[in-house]
Amino acid sequence: MTAQLNPRGDVAVLVPAAGAGVRLGPGAPKALRLLAGEPLLVHAVRRIATAPSVHTIVVAAPPAEVEAVRQLLAPIAESTVVVGGSTRQASVAAALAAVPAGPEIVLVHDAARALIPPVLVEAVAATIRAGHDAAIPVLPVIDTVKEVSADGVVLGTVDRSALRAVQTPQGFRRAVLAAAHASAVDALTDDAGLVEKQGVRVTCVPGSPYAMKITQPFDLALAEHLLATQPEPGVA
Numbered sequence: 001m002t003a004q005l006n007p008r009g010d011v012a013v014l015v016p017a018a019g020a021g022v023r024l025g026p027g028a029p030k031a032l033r034l035l036a037g038e039p040l041l042v043h044a045v046r047r048i049a050t051a052p053s054v055h056t057i058v059v060a061a062p063p064a065e066v067e068a069v070r071q072l073l074a075p076i077a078e079s080t081v082v083v084g085g086s087t088r089q090a091s092v093a094a095a096l097a098a099v100p101a102g103p104e105i106v107l108v109h110d111a112a113r114a115l116i117p118p119v120l121v122e123a124v125a126a127t128i129r130a131g132h133d134a135a136i137p138v139l140p141v142i143d144t145v146k147e148v149s150a151d152g153v154v155l156g157t158v159d160r161s162a163l164r165a166v167q168t169p170q171g172f173r174r175a176v177l178a179a180a181h182a183s184a185v186d187a188l189t190d191d192a193g194l195v196e197k198q199g200v201r202v203t204c205v206p207g208s209p210y211a212m213k214i215t216q217p218f219d220l221a222l223a224e225h226l227l228a229t230q231p232e233p234g235v236a
């Protein structure tokens with residue numbers, strides 16, 4: 001049954017899903033690759049739609065797949081599907097432009113992070129609601145990190161105590177994200193990077209291992225295993 005979003009919710013979630021998935025190997029665009037028999041995008045949107053604050057979902061789809069994505073998501077959740085861009089940043093900008101008047105909190109969530117726990121959506125949104133301009137989920141870096149030269153020689157060991165691995169959903173006050181995209185010059189890998197360039201303070205919240213990004217074949221295998229053996233508590 002199609003999930004109805006909360007008409008009194010204050011959160012719009014943008015889902016960039018237009019990437020090719022080159023690192024996953026040959027095949028369909030990554031958001032349409034199957035995980036436990038369903039496209040990654042379906043997993044992500046179904047979980048986002050479960051979060052009680054979500055008012056709007058806008059998906060940026062691969063240009064050749066816009067109609068297919070509309071049909072795919074119709075039975076899952078109310079959503080708007082727009083044409084994605086040639087970079088992640090362009091896809092987010094296209095989705096942002098389609099957010100209707102109303103939600104003042106905007107989250108950006110990668111379709112590639114298909115196992116997103118709805119509680120993480122709520123935690124990031126709550127941080128913005130509490131008065132922060134921008135919030136990102138992070139995890140500690142658990143490996144020793146080295147700086148290495150182009151020819152593979154160690155230059156030094158980095159102090160990892162201040163390093164964090166960054167996930168999505170990244171959350172913003174709507175006006176802050178809009179201003180950052182309007183002023184963007186270079187393509188950056190995440191939206192927090194754009195608002196940092198505007199001098200905006202970005203607050204960290206605890207991330208989740210389930211919000212892992214499916215990038216390489218190993219990640220897809222891991223996600224399959226997690227779904228089969230250790231599904232996130234509270235997620236069907």
Ligand SMILES: Nc1ccn([C@@H]2O[C@H](COP(=O)(O)OP(=O)(O)OP(=O)(O)O)[C@@H](O)[C@H]2O)c(=O)n1
Nearest residue numbers: 016017018019020021022023086087091111112
């Ligand atoms: N032009 C693009 C590129 C990426 N994305 C989205 O941004 C998210 C994060 O990107 P990543 O996981 O790195 O996906 P790809 O760019 O598809 O990966 P690759 O670099 O392996 O091709 C993904 O949900 C992807 O679909 C997008 O909407 N538009």
Ligand SMILES: C[C@](O)(CO)[C@H](O)COP(=O)(O)O
Nearest residue numbers: 110166167168189190191213
């Ligand atoms: C937004 C992101 O998922 C945060 O970790 C990441 O920056 C996407 O970048 P990628 O280079 O496309 O993996």
